[in-house]
Amino acid sequence: NYILGIETSCDETAVAIVKNGKKIISNVVSSQIESHKRFGGVVPEIASRHHVEQMTFVLEEAFDQAKLTWDDIDAIAVTEGPGLVGALLVGVNTAKALAFAKQKPLVGVHHIAGHIYANRLDEEFQFPLLALIVSGGHTELVLMKEHGIYEVIGETRDDAAGEAYDKVARMLNLPYPGGPQIDRLAAIGQETISFPRAWLEVDSFDFSFSGLKSSVINKIHNAKQRGGELKEEDIAASFQASVVEVLTEKTWKAANKYNVKQVIVAGGVAANSGLRKALDKKFEDSNIPLLIPPLKLCTDNAAMIAAAGSIAFEAGKRSEWDLNANPSLTLR
Numbered sequence: 001n002y003i004l005g006i007e008t009s010c011d012e013t014a015v016a017i018v019k020n021g022k023k024i025i026s027n028v029v030s031s032q033i034e035s036h037k038r039f040g041g042v043v044p045e046i047a048s049r050h051h052v053e054q055m056t057f058v059l060e061e062a063f064d065q066a067k068l069t070w071d072d073i074d075a076i077a078v079t080e081g082p083g084l085v086g087a088l089l090v091g092v093n094t095a096k097a098l099a100f101a102k103q104k105p106l107v108g109v110h111h112i113a114g115h116i117y118a119n120r121l122d123e124e125f126q127f128p129l130l131a132l133i134v135s136g137g138h139t140e141l142v143l144m145k146e147h148g149i150y151e152v153i154g155e156t157r158d159d160a161a162g163e164a165y166d167k168v169a170r171m172l173n174l175p176y177p178g179g180p181q182i183d184r185l186a187a188i189g190q191e192t193i194s195f196p197r198a199w200l201e202v203d204s205f206d207f208s209f210s211g212l213k214s215s216v217i218n219k220i221h222n223a224k225q226r227g228g229e230l231k232e233e234d235i236a237a238s239f240q241a242s243v244v245e246v247l248t249e250k251t252w253k254a255a256n257k258y259n260v261k262q263v264i265v266a267g268g269v270a271a272n273s274g275l276r277k278a279l280d281k282k283f284e285d286s287n288i289p290l291l292i293p294p295l296k297l298c299t300d301n302a303a304m305i306a307a308a309g310s311i312a313f314e315a316g317k318r319s320e321w322d323l324n325a326n327p328s329l330t331l332r
């Protein structure tokens with residue numbers, strides 16, 4: 001099947017066409033980062049307006065690149081949540097209008113299911129699999145025993161990993177989005193400060209990053225007050241070391257406990273070079289294959305939505321005309 005995917009949950013307007021949930025035919029992403037940069041984060045109203053302005057161009061480009069027409073499309077998959085409600089609404093209403101006009105089935109997709117299925121554009125899934133989801137809004141360990149069924153075995157109790165990256169970056173006066181900036185600095189810094197690792201209860205696969213964030217912020221404050229020397233690259237390296245160690249160890253422990261056949265990593269923070277390196281090293285000598293999507297498929301895109309939509313479509317899932325944006329949709 002050929003699935004047209006639409007993604008507008010945050011600050012990228014994206015349309016893609018994917019064949020059989022595995023092969024990218026076209027993948028167009030219009031990022032709004034420049035528009036949000038001067039505000040230090042995503043401004044919801046601006047995001048919605050951008051989506052409206054960009055949608056028709058991005059859609060046309062997706063068809064142009066694919067050299068396909070509407071006749072070739074079997075269904076339309078769209079992110080229904082979670083995300084910014086005004087942003088989601090643009091995608092959902094575009095998808096509904098197109099489905100109605102072109103007489104195509106409509107499939108609502110969970111944004112995080114999309115991040116997970118970005119991995120399947122690379123390699124076929126082996127079940128049971130464990131997914132580590134690390135993005136701007138989520139930090140979760142998800143166990144999957146079959147396609148489309150998600151069991152959350154651990155999640156953050158406060159900040160998401162990407163959120164912590166962005167907040168620490170802001171404290172260091174680095175531009176938005178902060179994750180890649182910290183990543184860049186961490187590569188040239190040293191772990192000179194020993195920040196806390198939030199392991200929580202012994203058997204817990206939950207995460208917590210707010211304590212770490214606070215201690216980084218305190219450290220920066222104190223150094224500023226004393227006029228002392230604190231290299232930003234060392235703060236970045238020390239912060240990243242803490243985040244990466246907890247993510248890697250908990251993923252390793254869960255993978256072994258549940259005897260999984262594959263571990264996949266998803267979401268924007270999967271682009272982090274320190275995390276990629278640490279996970280690669282941890283799983284290298286094990287018999288558990290580790291899958292991390294190429295950088296371009298880690299952050300928001302519509303190919304991943306089409307990939308997840310393809311599986312749902314094959315399973316017979318259809319959305320009705322009352323499909324609505326749901327900013328707090330849960331993964332099930």
Ligand code: ATP
Pocket residue numbers: 009010082083111115134135136137138161162163165166177178179180183267268269270271272273298299300
């Ligand atoms: P969600 O998917 O939870 O709704 P989102 O869509 O905003 O949130 P993504 O687009 O998946 O999140 O990822 C964006 C996040 O990834 C930002 O917090 C950004 O700082 C972070 N990020 C991107 N690249 C890197 C990197 N190299 N290192 C660390 N973090 C990164």
Ligand code: MG
Pocket residue numbers: 010011012299300
């Ligand atoms: Mg984004």
Ligand code: FE
Pocket residue numbers: 111115135136267268299300
């Ligand atoms: Fe995302």
